Amino acid sequence: MASAAIEIDTFRALQETAGADFVAELVDTFVEEAPAMLAELRQARADGDPARFRRAAHSLKSNGSTFGAAALAALARELERKGLDADPARDAEAIAALEGAYAQAAAALKELRHG
Amino acid sequence: MAEAGRLLVVDDNKVNRLLLIRALELQGHRAVGAENGRVALEMLEREPFDLVLLDIAMPEMDGFQVLERLLANSRLRDLPVIVTSAVEGMEAVVRCIELGAEDYLHKPVNPVLLRARVSSSLEKKRLRDTQKELVRRFATPEVAQDLQQSGFALGGRHVRATVLFTDLRGFTALSAAQPPEETIELLNTWYTLMFDAISGQRGVVNQMIGDGLMAVFGAPLPLADPPLAAVRAALEMIEMIELLNVERGAAGKAPLAIGIGIATGGMIAGYTGTQSRATYTCVGDTVNLAARLEAHTKVAQRAILVDRPTLDALPPDVRVEVLGPVPLKGITPAVEAFAVECGQKL
Numbered sequence: 001m002a003s004a005a006i007e008i009d010t011f012r013a014l015q016e017t018a019g020a021d022f023v024a025e026l027v028d029t030f031v032e033e034a035p036a037m038l039a040e041l042r043q044a045r046a047d048g049d050p051a052r053f054r055r056a057a058h059s060l061k062s063n064g065s066t067f068g069a070a071a072l073a074a075l076a077r078e079l080e081r082k083g084l085d086a087d088p089a090r091d092a093e094a095i096a097a098l099e100g101a102y103a104q105a106a107a108a109l110k111e112l113r114h115g
Numbered sequence: 116m117a118e119a120g121r122l123l124v125v126d127d128n129k130v131n132r133l134l135l136i137r138a139l140e141l142q143g144h145r146a147v148g149a150e151n152g153r154v155a156l157e158m159l160e161r162e163p164f165d166l167v168l169l170d171i172a173m174p175e176m177d178g179f180q181v182l183e184r185l186l187a188n189s190r191l192r193d194l195p196v197i198v199t200s201a202v203e204g205m206e207a208v209v210r211c212i213e214l215g216a217e218d219y220l221h222k223p224v225n226p227v228l229l230r231a232r233v234s235s236s237l238e239k240k241r242l243r244d245t246q247k248e249l250v251r252r253f254a255t256p257e258v259a260q261d262l263q264q265s266g267f268a269l270g271g272r273h274v275r276a277t278v279l280f281t282d283l284r285g286f287t288a289l290s291a292a293q294p295p296e297e298t299i300e301l302l303n304t305w306y307t308l309m310f311d312a313i314s315g316q317r318g319v320v321n322q323m324i325g326d327g328l329m330a331v332f333g334a335p336l337p338l339a340d341p342p343l344a345a346v347r348a349a350l351e352m353i354e355m356i357e358l359l360n361v362e363r364g365a366a367g368k369a370p371l372a373i374g375i376g377i378a379t380g381g382m383i384a385g386y387t388g389t390q391s392r393a394t395y396t397c398v399g400d401t402v403n404l405a406a407r408l409e410a411h412t413k414v415a416q417r418a419i420l421v422d423r424p425t426l427d428a429l430p431p432d433v434r435v436e437v438l439g440p441v442p443l444k445g446i447t448p449a450v451e452a453f454a455v456e457c458g459q460k461l
Contacts, residue, residue, distance in 0.1 A: 017138070017141075017226045018134060018137050018138065018141070019137075019141075022137050025133075026130060026133055026134060026137075029129055029130055029133060030130045033128075033129050033130060052174075054172070055172050055173075055174065058172050058201060058202070059127070059128045059172075061201060062128060062131060062201040062222050062223070063128065063130045063131070065201070065222070065223050066130060066131070066134060066222075066223045081203075
């Protein structure tokens with residue numbers, strides 16, 4: 001069940017306050033924008049740019065919480081809090097986990113957007 | 116619910132921006148987005164907004180920098196800003212408030228809280244706009260009432276501003292020689308012309324004394340260049356009197372003359388009066404000096420006299436006559452006075 005990646009109450013509340021049609025569009029926007037944020041995170045890691053790294057993680061955290069993507073938000077939050085790790089391999093691992101969480105969240109959101 | 120406002124949503128994240136705009140539109144407001152601080156400032160310079168919802172973490176120019184720029188801009192200083200951010204910890208909140216933000220909403224923004232904060236900010240802005248307008252128009256009983264109702268209290272504070280005094284020359288003799296209704300009509304014409312010149316330069320008339328008045332530039336409303344605004348108003352006042360004299364001459368009436376004294380410096384400003392009648396008042400040496408310079412225009416036979424701090428703030432190509440130190444009643448030592456040549460454009 002893909003929607004385990006999304007807290008259903010949070011998502012329904014969002015649909016209720018903003019309108020289901022609008023939220024469907026918002027999901028599309030998120031799915032369009034998120035890959036660039038993840039790429040930015042990887043690039044900032046590669047460039048060793050702490051400000052950009054935190055900002056990209058911050059953006060993903062913020063969007064994750066909006067849609068109720070709890071795992072995505074929690075992993076992004078941890079990266080934002082911690083900043084660049086002294087060991088790039090640890091960040092690479094964390095970013096891979098974040099990408100996994102994003103893939104699950106995106107799949108769940110695409111399913112939910114119709115309902 | 117508060118009346119609809121025009122809001123600017125500043126957020127680099129498209130999902131956040133669209134969602135906030137949507138929430139505001141559902142609450143009956145008009146909202147547009149800007150994707151970073153630089154774009155936001157450009158839009159604020161171009162179009163009027165009632166309220167800004169500002170994100171902190173943004174590329175190019177972040178929320179803190181936007182707040183700093185707004186604070187330094189006399190026209191945008193009073194524009195209310197609600198910071199909306201997912202930045203954690205009190206430090207960011209405190210810094211935003213110190214930089215003049217009105218409120219702070221944590222993201223994801225709760226729609227109920229958003230509604231309450233936006234309504235309250237718009238309400239406060241309307242109140243402030245109304246007050247500014249009232250102060251500007253010198254509607255004293257209304258100002259007093261507004262102060263009382265809103266609990267808005269502008270206590271005494273030190274301000275730096277430019278003060279202008281003017282009066283009609285030979286008015287007493289003039290009024291003895293004409294019917295009373297003509298005197299009142301003349302005064303009203305004169306006041307209308309003077310108010311127009313002063314408010315056109317964003318000055319505030321805060322005292323009317325028979326055939327004279329006092330105006331302040333740069334307080335309570337901040338102005339970019341109070342001395343220049345005051346001198347421009349003075350030049351326009353003279354020009355208007357000259358136009359009026361053409362009319363009067365055609366009707367076979369004696370010409371009018373006015374004197375204007377202008378001084379710039381520190382003063383104490385605040386609302387004074389009683390609950391039913393209050394006015395914005397400025398007191399201090401600068402105010403006395405402006406009044407004395409105005410009185411000295413008769414002796415010097417010049418229309419506009421200014422002090423050194425006013426002159427120093429004017430463009431270098433302004434044409435003035437140096438009168439040197441002049442003895443003024445109650446002011447020691449003698450101060451340097453400068454006569455501004457009439458008919459020039461600044």
